[in-house]
Amino acid sequence: MTQLDERQRFMFSDFAVRGEMVKLDEAYKDVLAQREYPLDIQLLLGQMMAAVTILSSTLKFEGSLILQLKSSGRAEMVMAECRNGKDLRAIARFDDSNTEATLMDGHLAITIEPDEGERYQGIVSITGTSLAESIQAYFAQSEQLETRIWLAAQDGRVGGLLLQKLPENPDLPGLPASDEDWNRVVILAETVTDEELLELPIESLLTRLYHEEQVKVFHSAAVRFFCSCTRDRSANAIKFLGYDDAIELLSETEKIDIDCQFCHEKYLFSLDDVKQIFAQETAPEGTVLH
Ligand SMILES: [Zn+2]
Numbered sequence: 001m002t003q004l005d006e007r008q009r010f011m012f013s014d015f016a017v018r019g020e021m022v023k024l025d026e027a028y029k030d031v032l033a034q035r036e037y038p039l040d041i042q043l044l045l046g047q048m049m050a051a052v053t054i055l056s057s058t059l060k061f062e063g064s065l066i067l068q069l070k071s072s073g074r075a076e077m078v079m080a081e082c083r084n085g086k087d088l089r090a091i092a093r094f095d096d097s098n099t100e101a102t103l104m105d106g107h108l109a110i111t112i113e114p115d116e117g118e119r120y121q122g123i124v125s126i127t128g129t130s131l132a133e134s135i136q137a138y139f140a141q142s143e144q145l146e147t148r149i150w151l152a153a154q155d156g157r158v159g160g161l162l163l164q165k166l167p168e169n170p171d172l173p174g175l176p177a178s179d180e181d182w183n184r185v186v187i188l189a190e191t192v193t194d195e196e197l198l199e200l201p202i203e204s205l206l207t208r209l210y211h212e213e214q215v216k217v218f219h220s221a222a223v224r225f226f227c228s229c230t231r232d233r234s235a236n237a238i239k240f241l242g243y244d245d246a247i248e249l250l251s252e253t254e255k256i257d258i259d260c261q262f263c264h265e266k267y268l269f270s271l272d273d274v275k276q277i278f279a280q281e282t283a284p285e286g287t288v289l290h
Contacts, residue, residue, distance in 0.1 A: 004023070004024075004025035004026050005023065005024050005025055005026055005027045005028075005222060005223045005224060006022070006023055006202070006220045006221060006222055006223060007020060007021065007022040007023075007053050007054065007057055007085075007220065007221050007223055008020070008021045008022075008202045008203075008217065008218070008220040008221075009057055009217075009218040010206060010215050010216060010217045010218065011215070011216045011218075012177075012181075012185065012210075012213055012214065012215055012216075013213075013214035013215065013216050014175070014181075014213070014214055015175055015176065015177035015178065015181040016165070016166040016167075016168075016169070016175065016176050016177055017163060017164065017165050017166065017177045017181065017182060017185055018163075018164050018166055019161070019162060019163050019164075019215075020054045020057050020160075020161070020162045021054075021159075021160065021161050021162075021202045021205070021206070022050050022053045022054050022158070022159065022160045022223070023157075023158070023159050023198075023202060024046070024049055024050060024053070024088075024157065024158040024159075024223065025156065025157050025158075026224070026225070027049065027088050027223055027224050027225040028046050028049060028153075028156060028157065028158050028225075029156050030224075030225035031045065031049065031088070031089065031090045031091075031225055032045070032156065034091075034262065034263065034264060035091070035092075037092060037094065038074075038094065038096060040074060040075075040102040041074065041075055041078075041092050041094045041102065042153070043153040043154070044075050044078055044092070044102055044103060044131065044153075045078055045080070045090055045091075045092050045153075046153030046157075046158040047131045047132075047151040047152075047153050047158065047160075048067055048069070048078050048079075048080035048090060048131065049080045049088055049090050049158060050151050050152075050153070050158045050159065050160035051067055051080070051131060051132075051135055051149065051151060051160060052065055052066070052067045052080040052081065052082045052088070052090075053082050053085075053088060053160070053223055054149065054160050054162045055067070055082075055110070055135075055162075056082035056085050057085060057221075059085060059112065059114075061114050061115070061116075061117070062084055062114070062115045062116075063083070063084070063112065063113050063114035063115045063116075063117075064081050064082065064083045064084075064111075064112075064113045064228070065081070065082050065110070065111070065112055065113075066079065066080070066081045066109075066110075066111040066112075066113065067079070067080050067081075067108065067109070067110055067111075068080075068108070068109045068111070069103070069106060069107070069108045069109070069126065069131070069134075070106045070107060071103050071104055071105060071106030071126055072104055072105045072106055073098065073100055073101045073102050073103045073104035073105070073106070074094050074095055074096070074098045074099075074100065074101070074102045074103075075092060075094055075102050075103050076093045076094055076095055077092065077093040078090070078091075078092040078093075079091055079092075081228075082223070083226075083228050085221060085223075086221060086222060086223050086224065086226075087223075087224065087225075087226035087227075087228060088223055088224065088225055088226065089225065089226070089227045089228065089262040089263065090262075091261055091262055101129055102129075103126060103129055103130070103131065104126070104129065105126060106125075106126045107123050107124065107125050107126060108123070108124050108125075108126055108131075108134045108135070108138065109121055109122070109123045110122045110123075110124075110138060122138060122142040122143075124137050124138040124141060124142065125137075130151075131151060132149045132150060132151050135147070135149050136148060136149060139164070144167075145164055145165065145166075145167070146164070146165040146182065147162065147163070147164045147165075148162070148163045148164075148186050148189065149161070149162045149163075150162075150189065150192060150197065151197075152194035152195075152197040152198050154194065154198055157198045158198070159194075159197030159198045160197065161189060161192060161197060161205075163185060163186060163189055165177050165182050185210070185213070188209050188210065189209060191209070192205070192209065196208070202220065203217065227260060227262045227263035227265065229260040229262065229263060229265055229267075231267050234258040234260070234267040234269075235267075235269070235273075235277045237258055238256060238258070238269060238274060238277055239277060239278070243274075243278045246274050246277075246278075247271075247274065250270075250271050250274060254270070255268040255269060255270050256268070256269040256274065
């Protein structure tokens, strides 16, 4: 059976250009089923999901890659997260009364959050009206890596393709790509239609594009919609609120109800739970909370 949601890495054998392709179907539909979005926001959300999947493929550790954009267009905030290269979740906030463009003036943040180690964030201004342009600008400015990305979303399906010219590195198999090599593979990729990105199986599209090049294809990896929310992380939201405010909230309601924005999972915290959260927090100092 053909995998509906997958990402696929490839490399050119003769020169150091790497590629990544992604196709999303069920994962995208699952995200769209969580909330009602207007069509333009649905399409942008899909492109964000494809982009975050593609970009997370280079992470070599457990953790998340998060793409977040804020704009003064109809899309006020869109966030997509890919955890461990396979678990996707995404959300958007939009202003339906805004009749201007979907995406305008704002910024795009790329955050890498390893489970262990330091968090890294790079930010770039939104360039033009497409997400792909802003991502390309990010790589040119922050990473000095020539990168091209194509994203297509339509009718509950998403497709994406990335090409990246790798810097000189003795550990890499191929020679650094000449301008001629790079331009040739980019020009060929530019012939890809949205329909092909969405419809063609990944390997067929690679054959159609690069049958005259030596391309090494790696194992494809399955991706899915899976929310990484947990009761412990919801407890952190209560910690953030502070003990006094949490107790005050509990005087109005029997339990604090934390509703995950991504998947609508509910986490309920009673007075005892709240006491326990803060007892753990302050235990080393020996504070007694009543
Ligand atoms: Zn969740």
